Amino acid sequence: xxxxxxxxxxxxxxxxxxxxxxxxxxxxxxxxxxxxxxxxxxxxxxxxxxxxxxxxxxxxxxxxxxxxxxxxxxxxxxxxxxxxxxxxxxxxxxxxxxxxxxxxxxxxxxxxxxxxxxxxxxxxxxxxxxxxxxxxxxxxxxxxxxxxxxxxxxxxxxxxxxxxxxxxxxxxxxxxxxxxxxxxxxxxxxxxxxxxxxxxxxxxxxxxxxxxxxxxxxxxxxxxxxxxxxxxxxxxxxxxxxxxxxxxxxxxxxxxxxxxxxxxxxxxxxxxxxxxxxxxxxxxxxxxxxxxxxxxxxxxxxxxxxxxxxxxxxxxxxxxxxxxxxxxxxxxxxxxxxxxxxxxxxxxxxxxxxxxxxxxxxxxxxxxxxxxxxxxxxxxxxxxxxxxxxxxxxxx
Numbered sequence: 001x002x003x004x005x006x007x008x009x010x011x012x013x014x015x016x017x018x019x020x021x022x023x024x025x026x027x028x029x030x031x032x033x034x035x036x037x038x039x040x041x042x043x044x045x046x047x048x049x050x051x052x053x054x055x056x057x058x059x060x061x062x063x064x065x066x067x068x069x070x071x072x073x074x075x076x077x078x079x080x081x082x083x084x085x086x087x088x089x090x091x092x093x094x095x096x097x098x099x100x101x102x103x104x105x106x107x108x109x110x111x112x113x114x115x116x117x118x119x120x121x122x123x124x125x126x127x128x129x130x131x132x133x134x135x136x137x138x139x140x141x142x143x144x145x146x147x148x149x150x151x152x153x154x155x156x157x158x159x160x161x162x163x164x165x166x167x168x169x170x171x172x173x174x175x176x177x178x179x180x181x182x183x184x185x186x187x188x189x190x191x192x193x194x195x196x197x198x199x200x201x202x203x204x205x206x207x208x209x210x211x212x213x214x215x216x217x218x219x220x221x222x223x224x225x226x227x228x229x230x231x232x233x234x235x236x237x238x239x240x241x242x243x244x245x246x247x248x249x250x251x252x253x254x255x256x257x258x259x260x261x262x263x264x265x266x267x268x269x270x271x272x273x274x275x276x277x278x279x280x281x282x283x284x285x286x287x288x289x290x291x292x293x294x295x296x297x298x299x300x301x302x303x304x305x306x307x308x309x310x311x312x313x314x315x316x317x318x319x320x321x322x323x324x325x326x327x328x329x330x331x332x333x334x335x336x337x338x339x340x341x342x343x344x345x346x347x348x349x350x351x352x353x354x355x356x357x358x359x360x361x362x363x364x365x366x367x368x369x370x371x372x373x374x375x376x377x378x379x380x381x382x383x384x385x386x387x388x389x390x391x392x393x394x395x396x
Contacts, residue, residue: 014151015222018158018214019244022236023200026140028243029208031070031230033147034059036247046146047139049095054078055135057143062231064240069229072143074136085113088138097142104145108211112203115184115210137204144208151247157217158209160190164200182206190216198234222248255339259287260311262318264327265294267302274303277324284320285313308335344370347395351377354392367396 018024034040040059047057058073088109092102117123148156164177177199178186185206208214225248232241278289288308296302305325309317314332321330342359355373359366369392378385 013155013250014153014225015248015250016148016151016153016156017217017222017246018156018209019246020158020161020201022232022239022241022243023162023164023196023202024158024205024209024243025202025232026137026144026204026208027072027074028230028232029205029245030140030143030147031059031072032228032243032245033144033151033230034072034228035070035230036147036151036226036228036245038147038150042150043143043146046095046097046101047142049097050091050138050142051095052091052135052138054080055139057139064231064242067229067240067242069231069240069242071231072140074139076134076136080134083138085109091138092142098146098149101142101145101149104148104212105142106211107213108141108145108207111185111210112181112207115181115207118184119180140204141208141211144212148212153247156209156212156214158189158214159217160192161186162195162200163191163193164196164198165194166198168199178206179203185210188216196238197236222246222250224248255341257337257339258311259308259335259337260314260332261306261308261335262314262321262330262332263304263306264321264325264330265296265302265304266325266327267296267300269303269326273324274305277305277320280320280324281307281317284316285309286317308337340366345396347392349377349388349391349395351381351383351388351391354388354395356392356396358396367393369393 018029030043034043040057044057047055054077056075056077058075060071060073062069062071089106092105092109095102097105166177167174168177168179178201179199181203182201185203186201186209189209224246228245228247230243230245232243234241274291278291281289286307286309288306290304290306292304292306294302294304305321305327307317307321311334318330318332321327340359340361342357344355344357346353347356354377355370357368357370359368369389374385374388374392378388381388
């Protein structure tokens with residue numbers, strides 16, 4: 001019920017960008033998700049269903065300079081047993097958690113178990129979690145999974161991560177920062193070694209990123225809807241110790257490039273030559289050729305011949321214009337271009353395989369069967385071109 005109620009405020013594609021300029025931990029992640037609107041009472045209800053004794057969930061707020069951040073904490077009383085991945089999996093399987101939240105939490109613990117197992121040469125099911133097997137770390141990972149599910153977050157991107165520096169004491173002894181398991185989990189992510197004092201990325205934070213499928217990105221292509229701040233425990237001398245999560249819908253993704261527009265006016269050339277000229281222009285590197293009827297001086301009808309090409313192919317295009325047309329001069333200028341992402345796929349139809357161009361825009365997909373592919377199939381089968389065209393669109 002929670003995902004349906006909370007998620008209803010968001011679009012079907014809600015993306016999160018983890019701006020981890022001060023690193024990431026489990027409590028920082030949960031705090032930021034609570035700050036984004038994940039109800040604390042729902043977190044308490046679901047965590048209580050885990051039946052883990054000796055813990056209390058606390059939500060406070062802390063000021064980090066001009067930033068007010070949610071501080072999530074799991075206060076533990078009494079000794080906690082050491083747990084393996086197999087034990088934790090049993091706890092999660094037995095709890096009445098939302099299906100997606102359970103899957104995310106299991107993936108995070110599985111990623112950590114595989115990392116620890118690789119380091120210690122132990123099968124993942126038999127890996128003994130020490131700090132991360134404690135009740136506070138379980139609540140952190142489960143809480144993060146519940147928040148991502150409840151807020152309807154469909155994908156996560158994360159910026160470069162500061163790795164910190166120094167030595168920390170663990171149940172494995174004194175180890176350098178970041179911990180070996182943390183480094184293992186961060187394979188493929190963008191990191192800044194030596195940035196920050198102490199541990200900036202905890203094993204729990206790294207497991208959340210890996211298990212939740214976060215992808216590295218210097219910036220998220222999204223239209224920001226809201227921002228949440230999760231407070232860390234320490235006070236840092238050089239920056240606010242918070243995790244900032246940006247939440248929003250995907251922005252229109254376009255490709256941007258610079259082209260050159262080359263054009264000329266012609267009023268004394270046979271129309272029969274234009275098809276041949278256009279073919280040579282495309283061969284020279286043009287990406288578009290346009291013929292526009294115009295009224296020229298002395299009332300003569302003419303043609304405005306416009307060509308769009310990459311700047312590096314300008315001279316090749318101009319050479320074709322001088323060779324194949326009657327023009328004695330051309331003009332050109334740089335133009336900026338935005339293009340939607342597109343791909344050409346082949347689809348099977350009753351008339352054979354047809355190439356189809358698919359572009360993705362804010363209103364969805366645009367499907368355009370390729371003319372030459374459709375024309376060739378229509379000629380082979382002796383059918384009207386429009387039948388092949390319609391068959392290709394229906395096959396996508």
